[in-house]
Amino acid sequence: MSTLATLPGNSLAKAHSRGSARLLWRASWRHARQHRWQSWLSVVGIMLGVMMVVAVDLANSSARRAFDLSVATLSGTLTHQIVALDGGRVDDELFTRLRSELGIRASAPGLRGEVRLQGRRFTLLGIDPLSEAALERRRPGFATEAGALLGLGLRTLASARGVLMQRDAAAALQLVPGAEVSLRSENRDTAVVLAAVLEGADAQALEGVIVADIALAQEVLGHSGLDSIDLRLNSEEAERLRAWLPPAFIVVDAGSDTATLQQLSQAFQINLRAMSLLALLVAALLIYNTASLSVLERRATLGVLRALGVARGTLLRLVLGESAVLGLGASVAGAALGLLLGQVLVRYVTRTMDDLYFTLTVTRFLPDYRVLLEGAALGLGLTVAAALLPAVQAANAAPITLQRALPEEYAWRRRIRFLALLGVVLLGLGYVLLLPERGSLVEGFVALNCIVFGFCLIIPFLLSCALALVLALTLRHLPQTLRLSLRNIQSGIGRTGLAVAALTVAVSVTVGVGVMIGSFRHTINVWLEQTLSGEVQLARLDGASGIPPELERAALALPQLREVRRQYWQTLHTDFGTVRALAHDGAAADQLYLKQAAAQDLAAFAAGDVLLLAESFAWRHELKPGDTLRYQTREGEQSVRVGGLYFDYTTGTGALELPLSRFRQLWPEQGPQRLSFTLTALADRAATLEALRTLTQNFPGAYGVAANAEIKALTLAIFDRTFAITDVLRLLAILVAFVGVLSALTALQLQRMREYALLRASGMTVGETARMILAQTVAMGVCAGLLALPLGLWMSQVLIDVINRRSFGWSMQHLVPWLVLGQALVLAVIAALLAGLYPALRIRRLSPALALREA
Amino acid sequence: MRGDTGEQHEQQALVRVSGLGHAYAQGGQAQAVLRDLSFTLRRGETVALLGRSGCGKTTLLNLISGIEAVQQGEIEIAGIRLTALDEEARTRFRRQHIGFIYQFFNLVPSLTAAENVALILELNGAPLQGAMEHARELLGDIGLGSKADHFAAQLSGGEQQRVAILRAVAHEPALVLADEPTGNLDAHSGQDMLQVLRQRLRAHGSTTLLVTHSLAVAQSADRILTLDEGGIHEHAGDFAW
């Protein structure tokens, strides 16, 4: 009996099944298992992508928290600081006068310095526990158990030689309370006693800190005076204080310098993040590839299901679900791996920040676990998004009775033209975004991504045109098998174009970043050449009034030393914040790496009328030659015209060059901080350095003696260390791309297995077939490599002229390291070759008959 | 045939096609495949449809099963006008009321024989376990019980087609459409297959439209229709089976 006869007429409207069936999932699962390699490659790709994003984010967030904690621990909650106008120390008695004459009680002395304990570096923080109480300063590590800390503070005060350390840090050095240790600062040892250890929730903020009473801190550091007097004031009190303050001192807003530093280090972190996101983008291409391939392979099955009455929505959900399962597993695994990698990366990031920006007192891994969730969600989301198009394709699969011979390849021909058009639009958008000279860093990265993605979209079209051209030109010259290889690339353009695009992006990243780093390194080198005059440098390290003239005379009396140039610097408080003001004797052009300065401006500089700005400082505050800069002096505010710009790659809050006459006027007692000597022709450099070192021991103060070569080597070593993390990331990005290429190429080749079997059946040898496959992948590798060069160079230009400029205000010379370009090409070919290896090997095991029957 | 009211039903039309026309776009021009086609299928009868390649037989099946939308004319099945249904509704209609048998079997390769049969039951709302049990039972009935857990690639062509028949009729559809079901089988397997088909159809009382090249197959039907040049003709129903 017919079912229909028993059904009410409107039963169709409320069909009783949800339309999804467990058997469909079972079929999907079996399909995925049969194509295990493909599924695994996707999983690995996403996993690596997510791992990178999570690791970089974790490292960044950890480093940022370390930075914040360090700043907070060393400075705490303040509103203002009194510092010496000349960048020197604040007299101890100024604090007493502040308290007893002005009655400003929310004040505490600030002092810190670097010490070594058992060879390890620590920041010695000098505090007055009772003033801290009056200041109500909050800082991590001190926040909890205030009473206990006061007790400890008083105990250190009581014992006169007591210090406090964080519990783990003490344990790492196997120190227990009561232990006697010696702290080393500038070649002096001071015996102290570990009075107690600090523990509690925030104590880890004090990991790299030794806390001592201010008196003991001065004793250990070997000087009197303070770095600052730290204050919590309202604006009225600040005004009252400014009116009262002796001219040698100045009230500054707390935190303005650290804000600048934070901005700089943030820019560094955004750079890293962008790289990790590129890797994930490549992973998304991979997912798209896998999903669309698996849809293509199941075209017939999907058609049967459609004919059986499986709704489109069900198939859409099925394919999305498959990707989601892969994506979920891979994302979770990637997040877990990212947690591990993050702990490695954080060392690089913190070390970089330490080298470039700020002495961190916290170096431990402080993971922000939200990052794990975000990374996994990003991976999953991207996977599902990448599978959306294939899923729509699946849903639109024609019922089996309507299917004709593969229309895919033909559809792609039309599609690549559309994609190319879209690509051109994206490229145009990227170009336009980069046009304004200024703009945000984020805009810069958006533009960079537009360019990379736009280029990606054009690649299939370019590839197709190039192949058509090559095929047309080589009609009679190329062996037939090779032409077949090329034609295969051409006919499978949907897939080959994607593979080439993925490989191109990955390789172009290495080119772009490689060229950028190469250019940067080159620029630093040139800058060092330009600015390090003489051959041997003598510098005063303890920041006091400079190198005494007697020492200079004694040095020049050495037979090996010929000529001397002097460099001076002091802290200058400008209306754009605190900067380092430098001055040299001799012409500006000899001492500085000038960027922009007209002849008459240089003459004006020589006459003492204008000053020169470091490029990065000028960039940050949008200053240009002709503008006026105001700064504080003992005599009141002065304003000077900006005469020009010079290159400067020192990090920190900013620098400018004053004419020496003006510098002397401002700081008449200030001696040179650095002397650069030229050696006589016959002088032995090592012996000279030794002689200079011996000489300095007869003078008070701490000095450093070094040859230019050493300084240069050290600078470049720090530079290389900074970019070590980028190398790690580049490597990972290539790995992801490689997996992507491997997957795309292998899929392509396996899809053609039947064709190969046919060729085998019609008499082609195994070797010939394998060679044909390899020729095809190598051709794709060469294409990708060649395409990656212009994209990479463009990327490097954006990185250098836009990203770096917007991040740090540095401009650099472009240097094209041919080696990097050559490496990129080789890399692309090797990746492609490796990807072709599996199908080539498989063809060996493929019986022609079997292949035909499988169809 | 279960029944008491069989005779009555035989008089009723299950499928009513009137004025059906269909064209495909080819090179920018409409190419007419079916023109002004009208015929009726009665409940429970088996009708064979003969015709040369390309005469529009497959298109007719696609239209009746709701795979393709009707462009011109009217198809009414059990009083439901297919032309009034959207794609989604047609899909559900197909799932519940149509069984389809193909020349190339078209089993889902990643499912076993039993799972292929159970799939249509599960799609119609049966719980998986019950569907599997029923599928095994059906396979046992036609002597394929031992192959229930084999994948399509592990079955012979005849076996695959018998599984496909079970899949087409397992959910007791009102109408079974068969597109050259013996076309890909040798004579012996074709006979086996027809045997099974006949059995199953009898069990469920389904109406069947059988597209075939083979006169021998056509002769086993209650009626024979011939499709050519867009028109349909009926032969005398003098063949019984």
Place this chain on the structure above:
Amino acid sequence: MRRRTCLQWLAAPCVLSACAKAPPLAEPRLRLLDVLGGDDTAGYLRASAPRAFSFPADHGPHAGFRNEWWYFTGNVDTAEGRRFGYQLTFFNSALRPPDSPGLSSAWDSPRVWMAHFAITDAQGRTHDAVERFTRENPGLAGANDGRVWLEDWELRFGDDSRLWQLRAFDAASGMGIDFALRQLKPPMLQGRDGLSQKNLEPGNASYYYSLPRLSTGGTLRIGGQDFNVRGQSWLDREWSTSALAPDQSGWNWFSLQFDDGQELMYYELLDQNGNAHPQSAGNWSSRDAQQTYITPAEITLTPLATWTSPAGTVYVTCWELAYAERRWRVDAVLQDQWMNLSLPYWEGAVDVSDAETNAPLGRGYVEMVRV
């Protein structure tokens, strides 16, 4: 005697959270005694035998002892009769023995200082109290032969030891004093000839004298408003090394200045049960400064009314005091003269009247500490 609490005050927890505005009401979590290693008196001088007092030298600091303080209280009025009470105290406490090795830094501070400052406004019915802590060096606080100071709060006394100057202004609370004081009676040596024995163990004692009557005049600021005032003050001076007796639970201290020119000082130590401890003691000074030692058996204190602090501690705000066949009523000018500081206590201006006739007889200050 009473001022031994300074040890605990210094160590109170909210020193770090600077609780001038909102001190904690909870039990102190930390005691300086613990910090300093308890009763370690090694290296310090002890008050073990009577000494000859010499003025003005003894108004200045006594290096070698662990603790020392200068404690002013007084009652003053404006010409229009608006009445105020005030308290200004400088405490200091050594962190390490005087001959222990120090550091060369200017900040090296063997001693820390604390000051309490409070004003009672009888008409406005307000009582405000603030405190300050600081290390001694570099010159933040200290004492010498003519001056005791903590930042900008200071006490000056010249070569003429009969003239004193007291100055303290607190910007945040808008209160301050700038007083000139003149000593009207000779020093009153407390205990036995100025040696105030805490218990039977030798050395557990302090040197203790008072200036029981100082005429006072100058400017008093409250709520940012200045008043010209005149009145009488009392100075307590004490220095010692030894630590608290463990069986104490608090004390009540009275300094009463009678209009007829006589004074009474009495401290009642409380044992763990709140009863008078046998070490309680006092002194009576006649018009011609003849002193009479008072033992606990000779005096009777009867509470008549109480006030409960926000922290839940009960303080007596009205007493009946019987001594030598006289009976007085001692009434707090204001119920709430609670010192809401790191370690809270009650200290405030009082009126003295005849218990039978209610005739006003004098003024004074009372301190109540519950540990």
